Structure formats: C-alpha cells, structure tokens
Amino acid sequence: MAAVDLTTHPGHLARRLQQAHYLLWNAMVSEEITSPQFAVLNALVAEPGLDQRTAGERVGLDRSTIAEVISRLGRRGLVDKVRDPQDGRRFLLRPTEEGLRTHRKLTVRTARMNQVFLAPLSAAEQTMFFDLIRRVADAAEGLRNPAEPLVAQG
Amino acid sequence: MAAVDLTTHPGHLARRLQQAHYLLWNAMVSEEITSPQFAVLNALVAEPGLDQRTAGERVGLDRSTIAEVISRLGRRGLVDKVRDPQDGRRFLLRPTEEGLRTHRKLTVRTARMNQVFLAPLSAAEQTMFFDLIRRVADAAEGLRNPAEPLVAQG
DNA sequence: CGGGTATCGTCAGTGCACCAACGAATTCGA
C-alpha cells in the first residue's frame, strides 16, 4: 500500500485542467468548433497563407494532428487549402469569409468563457497562473529539441 | 485581422502543458504504461476492489474511458477484474502481483520526472502552481455537478 | 544535369476523452 497522492502530480492536474476546460468550452463557446480548431483558425487569421506544418507549429500540433484539424475546418467551409504554386509539397491555408465570421463570433465567447474559468483566481493570481504554466510548458518543450542526449531508458 | 493571443488562454496553455508532460513521461517514465494508466493503477493500489465506475471517478475518467484503460491494464496483466458476487452489474478490480511491482517501479520514476518537469519553478512557486491549477480545475468541475451533497469519503 | 537528402502531407496504428444509446442486473415503489 504505497499509493501516491495524484494531486501533487502536475501531469494529472494538467489533464484534469484540460478536461474541465473542454466541458466549459462545450457549454459556453461551441459544440461544433473545438478549442484546437479555434486555435488553428486563429493562427490563420493572424497569418493567412501559412502552410500546414507551420500552422501546426504555431499552435503546437504535429503534422498528423494538424492535417486532421484542417480537414475538419475545411469540411465546415472555414478554411481554404490550395497547393502552393511555388512549392508543390505545400498547401497554403487561409480562412474563408465564413471562417472569419466564425472566428469573430467565437473570440467574444471565448473571452467570456475564460473569465468564468479563471473566476476563482484574483487578478494577481491569474497573472501568476499564466506565468507558471507557460514557464513549465516552455521548459519541457525545450527539453525536446536540444541536441543533448536525454536520459537513457533504464 | 483581430487574432487573439493564445498565451493568455488557459485552455490552450492547459493543452500545451499536457503535451509537454506526455513527452517527458514517455522519455523518463515508460513508453508502455501511460500516465492515465498509472493513475488508475495507483487508485487500485490505494483501494483494491473498486468497481470500474468508482475507479474512474477517483482519477477523473468517465465510464467509457475507464473501460478502455482497464482493458489495456488487464491485457498487460496488471489488474484483475472479477464480477461482484453481491452485485452482478459490477466488476471488482485489483492490482495483480505484477501490477504492484510495476506500480512501485513507476512511482520512483514518476517522482524523478516530476522534479525535472517542475525544475523551472522555485519551491514556493511549485506550491503556487499546484494550488492555482487545483482551484481552477475544482471550480470548473463544480460547475458541472451543481451543489451536490458530498457523501462519505472515508 | 542527376542522384542523394530533406521536407511536406498522408496513412496506419495506438491511446485518451467525451457523449448517446443499449442490455443486463438491481433497487424502488405501488
């Protein structure tokens, strides 16, 4: 009987946080467009003409996942996808008119949802919250890229 | 051009945090047993004989998801699943010998991984980190099950 | 110019996570 207290495990907390967010998103923002889909759409609004891989990089999705998300956004008529005439390997992505409208609408709702989500924290705590999570996530992502050999599997 | 800064969106940060954790887990803990699987195993080590639904509740998984996780743990011979003679709807779950061994091994590695994961934060910040995330997640979960009389937790 | 290498997107496979609907077992109520 040497069970562990999961509330001191950041991974477990991260998962629970994300689940909680997922539910709130569904209730307050959209049942059709998901949070990752909005993130991608947002990236394309900021930088129309991105290719898939770069768009994925902007929001933190790998090539397989971004392909699926784009395909769903395309099916809904929110983004256009055309082959790059300069480089036949790429597809250039941009929001459609409908995509822009949807983005505007969801931006408002998302802001409202974030307020509710973060309501338990004071303004100072919210700043802290962003800062801490960002630092941990950035550092962990940094462990990925460096040419340094990571821990050998024991 | 009214794109939003995703680094101020808790949902986006939560997703990135979880991805970062996923990668580190794979590198430092196990490539076979996932973090949710460990969470379930841990719950069964703490309370052997839980039924599926309750086990899911302990770690924050719904009935469908816990069923899949249990099935994978069972396939690996880490948990036993027997029909409850008192109530034929339930399965009672408990770790096998192998399951206990695996749990012990992963507990050590998980602790090491958590240290690395949280290394960017000072001790005080780590406390803050847990507290803030827990409060946000708890509150959001509370929005789901409005004011329920919490019954005997033991 | 041409062959090796790198990059882009796709596909297949695994796993987590939700919902809705269903059958089987149990419990509740008239």
Next chain:
DNA sequence: TCGAATTCGTTGGTGCACTGACGATACCCG
C-alpha cells in the same frame, strides 16, 4: 410482488495527439 426507474458496463461515433513509414516534391552538391 411485479413493473418502473436506476445503475453498471459496453458499443459506436467523434475528435485530439503522437509515432513511424511512405510517396511526392524540392533542394543541394558533385
């Protein structure tokens, strides 16, 4: 006591997320 409601686990559907392998395209260098 017997039918209705509830509960447990399963199934099917959708969506996110990663890895590894693959074909097509582009690039680099000899």
